[in-house]
Amino acid sequence: xxxxxxxxxxxxxxxxxxxxxxxxxxxxxxxxxxxxxxxxxxxxxxxxxxxxxxxxxxxxxxxxxxxxxxxxxxxxxxxxxxxxxxxxxxxxxxxxxxxxxxxxxxxxxxxxxxxxxxxxxxxxxxxxxxxxxxxxxxxxxxxxxxxxxxxxxxxxxxxxxxxxxxxxxxxxxxxxxxxxxxxxxxxxxxxxxxxxxxxxxxxxxxxxxxxxxxxxxxxxxxxxxxxxxxxxxxxxxxxxxxxxxxxxxxxxxxxxxxxxxxxxxxxxxxxxxxxxxxxxxxxxxxxxxxxxxxxxxxxxxxxxxxxxxxxxxxxxxxxxxxxxxxxxxxxxxxxxxxxxxxxxxxxxxxxxxxxxxxxxxxxxxxxxxxxxxxxxxxxxxxxxxxxxxxxxxxxxxxxxxxxxxxxxxxxxxxxxxxxxxxxxxxxxxxxxxxxxxxxxxxxxxxxxxxxxxxxxxxxxxxxxxxxxxxxxxxxxxxxxxxxxxxxxxxxxxxxxxxxxxxxxxxxxxxxxxxxxxxxxxxxxxxxxxxxxx
Amino acid sequence: xxxxxxxxxxxxxxxxxxxxxxxxxxxxxxxxxxxxxxxxxxxxxxxxxxxxxxxxxxxxxxxxxxxxxxxxxxxxxxxxxxxxxxxxxxxxxxxxxxxxxxxxxxxxxxxxxxxxxxxxxxxxxxxxxxxxxxxxxxxxxxxxxxxxxxxxxxxxxxxxxxxxxxxxxxxxxxxxxxxxxxxxxxxxxxxxxxxxxxxxxxxxxxxxxxxxxxxxxxxxxxxxxxxxxxxxxxxxxxxxxxxxxxxxxxxxxxxxxxxxxxxxxxxxxxxxxxxxxxxxxxxxxx
Numbered sequence: 127x128x129x130x131x132x133x134x135x136x137x138x139x140x141x142x143x144x145x146x147x148x149x150x151x152x153x154x155x156x157x158x159x160x161x162x163x164x165x166x167x168x169x170x171x172x173x174x175x176x177x178x179x180x181x182x183x184x185x186x187x188x189x190x191x192x193x194x195x196x197x198x199x200x201x202x203x204x205x206x207x208x209x210x211x212x213x214x215x216x217x218x219x220x221x222x223x224x225x226x227x228x229x230x231x232x233x234x235x236x237x238x239x240x241x242x243x244x245x246x247x248x249x250x251x252x253x254x255x256x257x258x259x260x261x262x263x264x265x266x267x268x269x270x271x272x273x274x275x276x277x278x279x280x281x282x283x284x285x286x287x288x289x290x291x292x293x294x295x296x297x298x299x300x301x302x303x304x305x306x307x308x309x310x311x312x313x314x315x316x317x318x319x320x321x322x323x324x325x326x327x328x329x330x331x332x333x334x335x336x337x338x339x340x341x342x343x344x345x346x347x348x349x350x351x352x353x354x355x356x357x358x359x360x361x362x363x364x365x366x367x368x369x370x371x372x373x374x375x376x377x378x379x380x381x382x383x384x385x386x387x388x389x390x391x392x393x394x395x396x397x398x399x400x401x402x403x404x405x406x407x408x409x410x411x412x413x414x415x416x417x418x419x420x421x422x423x424x425x426x427x428x429x430x431x432x433x434x435x436x437x438x439x440x441x442x443x444x445x446x447x448x449x450x451x452x453x454x455x456x457x458x459x460x461x462x463x464x465x466x467x468x469x470x471x472x473x474x475x476x477x478x479x480x481x482x483x484x485x486x487x488x489x490x491x492x493x494x495x496x497x498x499x500x501x502x503x504x505x506x507x508x509x510x511x512x513x514x515x516x517x518x519x520x521x522x523x524x525x526x527x528x529x530x531x532x533x534x535x536x537x538x539x540x541x542x543x544x545x546x547x548x549x550x551x552x553x554x555x556x557x558x559x560x561x562x563x564x565x566x567x568x569x570x571x572x573x574x575x576x577x578x579x580x581x582x583x584x585x586x587x588x589x590x591x592x593x594x595x596x597x598x599x600x601x602x603x604x605x606x607x608x609x610x611x612x613x614x615x616x617x618x619x620x621x622x623x624x625x626x627x628x629x630x631x632x633x634x635x636x637x638x639x640x641x642x643x644x645x646x647x648x649x650x651x652x653x654x655x656x657x658x659x
Numbered sequence: 660x661x662x663x664x665x666x667x668x669x670x671x672x673x674x675x676x677x678x679x680x681x682x683x684x685x686x687x688x689x690x691x692x693x694x695x696x697x698x699x700x701x702x703x704x705x706x707x708x709x710x711x712x713x714x715x716x717x718x719x720x721x722x723x724x725x726x727x728x729x730x731x732x733x734x735x736x737x738x739x740x741x742x743x744x745x746x747x748x749x750x751x752x753x754x755x756x757x758x759x760x761x762x763x764x765x766x767x768x769x770x771x772x773x774x775x776x777x778x779x780x781x782x783x784x785x786x787x788x789x790x791x792x793x794x795x796x797x798x799x800x801x802x803x804x805x806x807x808x809x810x811x812x813x814x815x816x817x818x819x820x821x822x823x824x825x826x827x828x829x830x831x832x833x834x835x836x837x838x839x840x841x842x843x844x845x846x847x848x849x850x851x852x853x854x855x856x857x858x859x860x861x862x863x864x865x866x867x868x869x870x871x872x873x874x875x876x877x878x879x880x881x882x883x884x885x886x887x888x889x890x891x892x893x894x895x896x897x898x899x900x901x902x903x904x905x906x907x908x909x910x911x912x913x914x915x916x917x918x919x920x921x922x923x924x925x926x927x928x929x930x931x932x933x934x935x936x937x938x939x940x941x942x943x944x945x
Contacts, residue, residue: 364770370848371767375775378760378819385816386782389793396793456682459675473928474683477690480927484879484895485916488902489689492704492909500692503708532689540931586784595788595880600899614788621792622884628792635789642785 133305133315134298136358137322140349141297144326144342145290151330151338156282161243164251168275169241176257176273186223187275190216190231191263205231206263208271213263223276230254231272249280289329297322316350323349396632406629413633428608429616431637438592438612441527445591446584448531453538454576460539461546472543479536487600490529494601516605523602523610530597534590538583545579546572589642613638696913704909719914728889734897735915741807742876742894742919748811749875750868753818758864760819761826762852766838776827783820787813787881795884805888813881818871825870825933829863830856866933869926876923894919 171185188209196202205216205228216224226244234240234254241253253275260268304318323346330339352358365372397413399406420430427433460471478486493500494515502512515525549571557567595614598604604611604619611619617638621631691710697719699712728734763769764776794813795804803809833856841851857864879895886892892900898915901908927934 368767368769371763371769374759374763374767374848374852378756378823379775381756381812382778382782382816382819385794385812386790389790389797392797393790393793396796459679462675464672465675471679471683475686476928476931477686477924479931480920480924481690482877482895482920482923484877484899485693485920486689488899488912489693489916492902492907492912493689493692495704499704500708507708532686589784593788599880603904618788618791618880621795628796631792635792639785639789646781646784 129308129312129315130302130305132359132362133301133318135362136349136353137298137301137319139358140319140323140345141294141326143345144323145294147338147341147345148290148326148330149285151333151335152285155333155335160249160280160282161251164243164249164277164280165241165253168251168253168277169255171275171277172241172253172255172273175275176255176259178257178259182275184278185275186278187273188227189257189259189261189263189271190227190274191261191271192269208261208263213261226252226276227274230274234272244276249282251277286329290326293325293328297325300325312353316353319350319353320346322346393632393635396628397636399629399632401626401628409629413629414637417630417633417637428604428611433609434611434613434616435641437523437610441523441594441598441612442588442591444527445530445534445594446588448527449534449538449587449591450580450584452531452535453540454542454580456535456539457542457546458572460543475539476536478533479540481533483533484596484600486533487529487597490525490532491601494525516602519606519609522605526597526602526610529601530591530594533597534587537587538580541579541583542576545576549575585646589645592642592645613641693913693916696909697917699910702908702910704907719910720918722911723914723918732890734889737890738892738894738897741891745807745810745814745893746872746875748807749814749818750871752811752815753822753871753874754864754868756815757819757822757867758826758857758860759852761823762830762856764823765827765830766835779820779823782816783824787817791881791884794881798885804885805891807891810882810885810893811875813885814875814878815871817878818867818874821870822867825867826860826863829860833859863933866930869930870934873923873926873930876919 167182167185171182171187174180174182175187175189186209188207191206191208193203193205196204206213207216207224207227216228218225230252231254234256239253239255242251244250244252255273257271257273259271259273261271262268263271299322301315301318301322304321305315308314308316308318320343324343327339327342330336330342349358396406398408398410400409400413417431420427420432423430425432456475459465460468460475465471496502497512497514499512499515501515505512513521516522553571554567557571562570592612593614594612595618598610598612598615599618602610604615608616608619613634617631617634620627620634624630688710695710695712696704698715698717700714700716700718723735724733726734728737764772790813798804798806798809837855837859838851841855846854877895878893879899882893883896883899886896894915898912898919901915902912
C-alpha cells in the first residue's frame with residue numbers, strides 16, 4: 127500500500143508539471159488558431175466583396191471609396207462606404223466599424239493591402255484589398271474602390287477542463303496499477319509513471335503542439351529515472367523533516383522566484399530576440415554581437431558599448447574615490463575628542479543621504495542649468511566665468527560626479543565613524559608614549575582598523591554607483607549627445623527611447639549582470655585580500 | 660593621543676572648525692536653495708546665488724494643492740494617495756513575507772540555507788533597473804501596467820532582501836531559551852513565532868517597516884515607466900514631471916520636493932543607525 131501512496135505522490139508532482147505545460151501549449155495554440163481563422167475569414171470576405179459578390183454572413187464588409195471633398199466643408203476629405211446596396215458617408219457617429227474602415231483604408235493607401243487582427247483584444251480581424259468594381263458611390267463618376275471586411279468578435283475555445291480531468295483520472299489509474307503490479311524491482315511502477323504522465327500529452331498531440339508533447343513525455347521519463355535513483359523518496363523525506371522551516375521560508379521564496387528569478391530568466395531569453403513594432407524575431411547572438419562589436423561605430427562614438435563601459439568605469443572609480451576620501455576625512459575630523467556638538471555635526475553631514483536621491487538629482491540639475499544657474503552665479507561671484515555645463519563632455523560628466531559625490535559621501539562617513547569609535551583609546555596612548563608621530567599613528571593604528579569596515583562598504587558603494595540610474599538620467603540625461611550615459615541608462619534608452627529595441631536592452635542588461643557578477647566575485651576577493659588576516 | 664591630554668593646538672582647532680563650517684555650507688546650500696525656491700515667487704530656478712528669499716509667498720504650495728487633472732481631480736492629493744497606498748501595501752507585504760523567511764533562516768538548519776542567504780544578498784546588490792524591461796514586458800502582457808498592484812509587487816521584492824538580512828540579524832540576537840521553554844510547554848512553531856518572537860522584535864520590525872515604506876516612497880524610474888496614466892502617478896513621477904526639459908516650474912517642484920521629502924527625511928534620521936548595520940552586515944557576512 128505504501129508504494130501506491132508513494133507512486134501517487136510522485137505522479138502528482140509530474141502531473142502538475144505536465145498540466146502546466148499543456149496549458150501553456152493550449153493558450154499558445156488556441157490564440158494562433160483563432161487568429162489564423164479570423165484573418166482567413168476576413169480575407170475571403172474582402173475578396174468576395176471586391177469581386178462584387180455578396181458578403182459572407184457575420185462579416186461586416188463593404189466597398190470604400192477614394193477620398194473626396196466634403197460637400198458642406200470642401201477642405202475635409204471624406205470617404206463613402208457602399209454596403210448592403212446603399213451608399214453613405216463614413217462618419218465617427220455613423221456605424222460600428224466606420225472608424226476602423228477609415229483608418230484601414232488610409233493605411234492601405236500608404237503601405238499596401240493587409241489582413242490582421244484588430245489590436246484591441248476583441249478577436250476581430252480586418253482585411254483590405256483593392257477592388258476592380260467601379261461605383262459612383264461618393265463620387266460623380268465611377269471610380270475604383272477598396273474592399274474592406276471586419277469579422278465579428280470571437281472568443282477562443284474554452285479550456286477543456288473535462289478532458290484534462292478525465293485524462294488525469296486515467297493517468298492516476300495507470301500509475302497506481304503500475305505500482306500494484308510491480309515487484310520488488312519497481313519496474314512496472316516506473317512504467318506506470320511514464321504511461322500515466324504520457325496520457326496527459328494526448329491533448330497536445332491533438333493540438334499539434336509537438337514541443338509540448340515531447341516536453342510532457344520527457345517529464346514522465348525523467349520522473350521514472352528519479353524514482354529509480356530513489357531521489358523522489360529522499361526529496362519527500364527532506365521536505366517532511368524540514369517542513370516547518372520550509373513553511374516559514376516559502377512565502378518569501380515563492381515571491382522572489384516569481385518576481386525576481388522569472389523576470390531574470392525572461393530577460394536573458396529576450397536578449398536573443400529582436401523586437402520591432404510588437405513582433406519578436408529570434409536573432410540568436412546578434413544583439414550581443416552588435417553590442418560587443420560596438421555596432422561598427424568608432425570607439426569615441428557615444429553609442430559604442432566600449433565607450434559607455436569606459437565612462438561607467440571612470441564614473442564608478444571617480445565617485446567611490448571621492449566618497450571614501452571625503453567620508454574618511456570627515457569621520458577623522460568628527461572623531462576628534464575635543465570637538466564640541468558632535469551629534470549636531472553628524473546630523474548635518476548625513477543630510478544628503480536623507481534627501482530622496484531623485485530630488486537631489488533634480489535640485490542639482492536646476493543648479494547647473496542655465497546661464498544664471500546657482501552654480502554659475504557662485505562662480506561669477508568668485509570672479510570666474512560661468513560654464514555651459516551640459517554642452518561639453520568634461521563639464522557634463524563633472525556635474526554628474528559632483529551631484530553623486532554630494533549625495534554619496536555620508537554613507538562612507540557613517541561607516542568610517544563606526545569603525546573609528548571601535549578603536550581602543552589605549553592604542554593611541556601607548557603609541558604616543560612610544561613616541562609615534564601623528565602620521566605613524568594614522569598609518570599603523572587608524573588605517574588597519576578602518577580597512578575591514580571600509581572594504582565591504584567600498585564593494586557595496588561601487589555597485590550602487592555603477593547602477594546609479596537616477597543621477598545620470600536626471601542630471602545630465604546623457605548630454606551632450608549621449609556621451610555621459612552609463613551602462614544602465616543606455617540600456618534603459620534602448621528599451622524606452624530608441625524605438626522599443628527591447629531585445630537590445632535585454633542583451634545589455636545581461637551583459638551588465640555579467641560585469642556585476644565578475645565584480646562581486648573577483649572584486650570583493652581583491653578588497654578582502656588586502657585585509658590583514 | 661597626545662591631544663587628548665594637552666588639548667588641541669589652537670591653529671588646528673580653528674582650522675578644523677573652519678573646515679567643518681565650509682563643508683557644512685556645501686552640504687546645506689542645495690537644500691536651502693530648494694527651501695528658498697519653495698517660498699519665493701517665480702518659476703525660474705535661481706536668479707541669484709543667495710539662499711535667502713527676496714520675497715515670501717505660499718503661492719507654490721497653493722498651486723501644488725489645487726492643480727486639477729483632466730478628470731477634475733486634485734492631482735497632488737491623488738498622487739499622494741497613490742504613493743501612500745503603494746508604500747503602505749509594500750510595507751505590509753514586504754515585512755510580513757520577510758519576517759517569516761528571516762525566522763526560518765535564523766532558527767532552522769536545512770539544506771540550502773546558506774544558498775538562500777547568499778541569494779538574498781546577491782539580489783540586494785543587483786538593482787531592480789536590470790529587471791525593469793522583463794517586468795515591463797510581463798506587466799504589459801498581463802495588462803498590469805498602470806496598476807497599483809504591479810508596483811507593490813515589484814517594490815516588495817526590492818525591499819525583501821534588506822528586510823530579511825536585518826530581521827535575521829535581530830532574531831539571531833534573541834535568546835533561544837524562551838523558545839525552548841515554550842516548546843517544552845507544547846507550543847507549535849507558528850505559535851512560538853507569533854506569541855514570542857514577533858512581540859520581542861518590535862524594534863527591528865518597525866525599522867524594516869520604515870525601510871520598506873521609504874523604498875516605495877522614493878522610487879522614481881519604475882513608477883514613471885509602469886505608470887503612463889496621469890491619475891496613476893506616484894509623487895516622484897509628479898515631481899519629476901514638473902521640471903521636464905520643455906516646461907520647468909521650479910517653484911512648483913520645490914514646493915512638492917519639500918512636502919514629499921520632509922516625512923521620509925524624519926524617517927531616515929530614525930532609521931540611519933540600523934541602515935548602516937543592515938547594509939554592511941550583509942556585505943560582511945556574505
